[in-house]
Amino acid sequence: MSRLGPEIHPLLTEDVVKALHGRKVWTVGDFVKVDTQQIIKIARLNFREVRAVKNYLLKKFSATPVNGFDFYKNVLKNTAIIPTGIKGVDQLLNGGLFTGNIYELCGPPASGKTHFVLTLIKNVILNMDQNVHIFDTKNDFSAVKMKQMLKNCDEDRRTKSLGKIIVNRCYTRYDLINSLYEIKNDLENNMKLRLIIVDSLPGVILNSNDHLTNNLYLNHIANIMRYIATEHHVAFLVTNLITTWTDGGFKTQQETSETITCGKYWSSVPNTRLRIEKMENSGGCKLSVLRSDTLNQKVNSCADIVPTEDGFL
Amino acid sequence: MNQPISSLNLPDSIIGKLANLGFNYCNDLGENVAQRANIPDYGSLKRAPKRCTALELCESESNWKPVTSFIPQLDCLLSKEIASGVVTELCGLPGTGRTQICLHLAVGVAGETVFIHTNNNLSVERLKEIAEKFVPDVGALMQKLLCIEATNFTELRATVQFLKTWLSNNQIRLLIVDSIAWPLKQQPLMERPHLIYRLFQELRILANLHNFAIVVTNDLTTRNTGATSSSFGDSFYHIVNNRILLSRVNNRFCAKTLKSANKNSEVFFKFE
Known part of the structure; x- marks a missing residue:
């Protein structure tokens, strides 16, 4: 106050x-x-x-200064690694999603972003005793599809698992911000949550071409996300869109260029930015690290994953 | 950390006025202050949308009655894709059966369809012909079908506003926009993406509230690289949930899913 x-x-x-x-x-x-x-x-x-x-x-x-060693100990004590359950991706990310980080998954349309999100949810609810919160901005989350992906479990486990997925349909940026603050309040009242997914950030941002106000709201979203991520040790996964543009006309055909939506401002927000793309010939997908604060990108920078009916492998 | 007032859906003038009086955070702003500052319905401004578990969602999704087009092969594909709250795009060259499928769907989901046509494509004779084949009482069907002509983007948006009030008294299962391309092509190139996003945002809110599915048709265009793809680029591709590509060889039609929550599939069919 x-x-x-x-x-x-x-x-x-x-x-x-x-x-x-x-x-x-x-x-x-x-x-x-x-x-x-x-x-x-x-x-x-x-x-x-x-x-x-x-x-x-x-x-x-005011903000209180903390001794570096204490801070380090605190991080070690509270950070959890959430395995994605996809072997190649876990290797790429040194074990999985680290709490306290914001991850971004960007890719062209229909490249498997939502499928990746569904796979991640499936593996987390089956292997961890934690809820997963998903913000769905364009009705992409299908519970029936999720149920199909869990078809190998027995009835009891499937029901219990589905109960652990909390779906929040947000169609406007205001919905998203209000919900994030609501989650913050719940976390302060001892709600347990380790993973929050925002499936499609452009869904609430691209509806205006006033970039000034867009950045204002992106800033609000980034602020509360970072706060939740670091204070309550939660991992965020945000999906974003890559659009392809061709410069010049038919006669002066130039190379195509790719743009990640939500602007330059947002590009500095995620701690790790991943890119997913479909491989034309093999039918598989490639996941690569575009930028990361924490990962050593020289060691490994991409993973091949195979889409199946039950999620990525 | 408190929620700043500037993150609420309020005009800049009110936010500025409040900031000048030292109100920066929602916690400081009580109900009575909000009233004095002329903020109507302050409680709902801060309200977050309701959450539900996937289990509850699964139940409501299972209650959805699949749509039918009276073409068995096509229904195998469409019944999986067209679902409540979901936007399905039918794209294809002229003469690949986009409007025909829309007409079939309008007959199949009889009495619970809103048909918005933008390019004078709606042929009532053809609709009647299809209805006579499959439905016993054609007159009743025609009477219950709501057709709206919206030839430009302003009319289209006004139609959505009209539906907001109309839907509070009527129940539908399907909203068809036959050719979303025509009204959008009248808009300047740079403005298209956000107009599309805003339109679909409004439609999705309605669809979620009143439990109906959305089908839109779109044109194909040639990209600079020489490849054909659906009009309006990647941002449009992103905002639709499903995309079905239609094509035709002689009298044989083909529908192929390009983007879908399910496995991509392809079916061949014929119109009766």
């Missing part, structure tokens, strides 16, 4: 807050910035009281 109110500190009584608001000291930030002498005059508190309130506010609202 950044606005000053009587519930923040006992010295900030309603009268004091009213006086401060009257002089346009609205928020905690304003209070800390304004000169102490001036606040003494406005709020009719003594010097020591103002200092005490300022120190209290600074302590409560």
Whole structure:
């Protein structure tokens, strides 16, 4: 809560807050910035009281520095690796999806992004005792299809597994942001969740060509995602689209160029960006790492995966 | 971390006014302040859409009654693809049976179809002919079929707005837009992608609410590389859930899935 109110500190009584608001000291930030002498005059508190309130506010609202070693220990203690269950991909990602990271899977249309997502969900709900949350922006998630993919399990296990998938259909960017904040609140109330999937971010972003506001909302989405990822040790997987453009006309035919949608701003958000593409001749798919903060890309940079009815292998 | 007010669906003027008065986060903004700032329905602004488990979803999906076109071979393919909330695109060259399939579907899902035609393609005579073959009471069917002519993009969007109110009193299972290409081609090139996304966003919200499927038809075009593909590029390809390519050799028609949640398949069929 950044606005000053009587519930923040006992010295900030309603009268004091009213006086401060009257002089346009609205928020905690304003209070800390304004000169102490001036606040003494406005709020009719003594010097020591103002200092005490300022120190209290600074302590409560500022970010706290953490010792590097403690931070490292904390990360080691809380990070989990979620295996994708696809052998080649797990090798590529050093074991699977690391919590605290945002992964992006981008690819041309109909290249197997949603199929990859379904495979990942299937393997996680079968092998881990965790819920999976999926944001579906264009009704691509089919529960019947999921059930078919689980056809090798017995009835009991299938029902239990399907109950672990939480589907959230978001058609607008506002829906998505509100839902992410709702998840944050639930996580603070001890909900257990390790993996959140956003199937198709362009589905809520490309409906406007005002790039300025698009970036604003992408920023909001990135902020809350990063917060959830690091504070609550959750892994994110976002799918994104690659569009192919040809420059020039028929006579001046030039090479085609590829663009990853959602703009340059978004490209810096995911910690690891993966690319999926269909192989023309073999019928399989290739998954490669385009950019990564954490992976050593020189060791291995691509994996071949085979699509089957029950998911990728 | 608190939700900033600027992430809500509010006009910039209101957000700016609130920021000037020190309201930056939703937590600070109570119901009474929202009312004074002329924000209607503040509660629903912050509301997240309902979640459900895949188990519940599975149940409602199983209740979906598959559509039929009265062409058995084609039904094998279509009944798997056309589902509630899903956008299916039929693309093909002229004369490959796009409109014919739409007419067949309109007869097959009798009384629960909205047919939006954009390029004067709807032939009532042909519709009647198909209906006479398969349905006992043609008059009743024709009376219940809602046909809307929308020849440009503005009309198309207005139609969607009209459907919003119309659907609260009527139940449909299928919405057909015969040729999405025609109204879109009238729009400037750079504006097309976001117009498409916005249109489908509105249609999907409606489809999810009222439980119906969407079928659109599209043209083929030649890309610079020489390959033929469906019009409107990759972003359009992304926003549709399924794409079925139609082709024709002599009197034999062929439907092939290019994009689908199921395994890609191909069927051959004939119109009666």
